[in-house]
Amino acid sequence: MFKKILCPVDLSQKSSIALGKAAELARLFGSSLTLLNVHEEFMNHHEMIMLRVSEQHFEELQKRRAVASKQKMREMIAEVDAGDLRVEYLLREGKPHREIIQIADEIQADLIVMATDGRSNLGEWVLGSNTERVVHHAKCSVLTVRIRK
Numbered sequence: 001m002f003k004k005i006l007c008p009v010d011l012s013q014k015s016s017i018a019l020g021k022a023a024e025l026a027r028l029f030g031s032s033l034t035l036l037n038v039h040e041e042f043m044n045h046h047e048m049i050m051l052r053v054s055e056q057h058f059e060e061l062q063k064r065r066a067v068a069s070k071q072k073m074r075e076m077i078a079e080v081d082a083g084d085l086r087v088e089y090l091l092r093e094g095k096p097h098r099e100i101i102q103i104a105d106e107i108q109a110d111l112i113v114m115a116t117d118g119r120s121n122l123g124e125w126v127l128g129s130n131t132e133r134v135v136h137h138a139k140c141s142v143l144t145v146r147i148r149k
Contacts, residue, residue, distance in 0.1 A: 002029045006109040008036045008100045008134075011072045016079060018115035018145040023082035025113065025143075032086040035073045036103050038096040039065065066091050097133035104138055112142045 007022035009015035019035070026033040073089050088107075092099040104112055116131040135142045 002026075002031045002110040004034065004107055004109045004111075005029075005031045006034045006036060006100070006104050006107065006112045008038065008096065008112070008114050009073060009076060010096075011037060011069065011076070014115045014117065014147045016076050017147055018113055019076055019082075020080040021143070021145050022113035023077075023080050023085060025111070026082070026085050031110075032088065033082070034088045034090060034103070034107055034109070035077070036090045036092065036100060037069045037073060038092045038094060038099045039069075040093070040095065097130040097137070100130070100134050101137050101139075104140055109140050111140060112138055114142070114144060115147050116144045117147050 002025060005022050005026050007015075007019050009019055022033060025031065069091055070089050077083060077085075077087055090103060092103065100112065100114070103109075112134060114131055114134065116129070131144055135144065
């Protein structure tokens with residue numbers, strides 16, 4: 001039923017719980033599993049110039065962050081005992097909900113599995129949470145894993 005499962009992770013314990021559910025489903029359906037970690041751009045090229053930040057230094061920081069993120073994703077796979085699965089690791093930069101939807105389309109995901117804590121504060125009401133935006137705009141099915149604090 002599900003050939004390709006996308007699981008966005010923010011490298012937190014919350015997303016690790018959702019990853020565990022995604023791994024269970026991948027095993028059940030013989031699916032491949034793609035982990036996606038999205039970092040919002042915290043400084044664009046124009047801002048770097050204005051603040052006199054070296055582009056080379058910025059790129060080095062980005063490389064270190066990418067290596068650390070991929071290592072953490074591999075650790076998360078080990079923590080949920082999913083080393084037997086076909087796993088692809090992706091890193092992207094941008095708005096999380098947009099990147100999740102775009103990657104789901106690119107890899108032709110059949111299912112997105114992501115965590116939600118079910119909060120409903122004013123900021124989320126006005127702006128919308130990433131999970132809510134993905135649920136509303138993804139072309140494939142989305143399974144939200146409710147995490148209770």
